[in-house]
Amino acid sequence: MSSLAQPEPVPLDRPLLGASLGQAVSRFWRKYATFSGRASRSEYWWWYLVAVIVNGVLNSLGRSGGPVGGVFQGLAGLWSLAIVIPTLALLWRRLHDTGRSGLWAFAPIALGVIGTVLAISGLFALHVASGDGASLVPGGVLLGISGLAFVATLVVVLVLTLLPSNPAGERFDRRAPYPVSA
Structure with missing residues (x-):
């Protein structure tokens, strides 16, 4: 034994x-x-x-x-x-371990959706106002910028998942924090 x-x-x-x-x-x-x-x-x-x-x-x-x-x-x-x-739950818990809210997982999605809605509405408004396709370029630029913002937030979430554990993440545990030894 x-x-x-x-x-x-x-x-x-x-x-x-x-x-x-x-x-x-x-x-x-x-x-x-x-x-x-x-x-x-x-x-x-x-x-x-x-x-x-x-x-x-x-x-x-x-x-x-x-x-x-x-x-x-x-x-x-x-x-x-x-x-x-x-x-998604695993990503959420990983973000907790870095001391951040799991809501960071939705940053790329939220920014992508908001940017796309704004870009499409901008394209539509420009097309209706001008009556020709030449004015669609600013709307296309907005769509491109929203795409870049989406990719940037993906990179941010990637970087956050690479960070080491942070003791502040204990606040997301259901149980009491680790006991502190003397």
């Missing part, structure tokens, strides 16, 4: 620092739609790698054509539907 005690498992609402690929995938599915708590960088990025590989394989096989390709296209669609909520 070993005198070494087994380490206590890390609760699901706490980040598992240095998670292995298997641990990250297991925690991903166990916390399917959990938006509270935190997720470590390794939990987030291992899952991201798995999701990219599975998506790539299913989509590649789906392009093979014929009935087999159709089956893989269907599987790719089901896979995407199955992981959309838990992937």
Whole structure:
């Protein structure tokens, strides 16, 4: 019998620092739609790698054509539907671990939607006011700027997911903070 005690498992609402690929995938599915708590960088990025590989394989096989390709296209669609909520929840928890609100996950979407609506309404207003297509250029510039803003916010979210754990993120845990040892 070993005198070494087994380490206590890390609760699901706490980040598992240095998670292995298997641990990250297991925690991903166990916390399917959990938006509270935190997720470590390794939990987030291992899952991201798995999701990219599975998506790539299913989509590649789906392009093979014929009935087999159709089956893989269907599987790719089901896979995407199955992981959309838990992937958003994982991103949400990862942002919590950096000490930020999970609402940062919606920054690219919100900016993209707002920018697109403004650009389209600008295009429509310019077209109606001028009666010719030549005045559509300013609206196109607005659409381009909104696209760049969308990409910029994606980069911001990417950078935020790369940041190390921040003790301020403990405020997003359901349980009391880690005990402080003397």
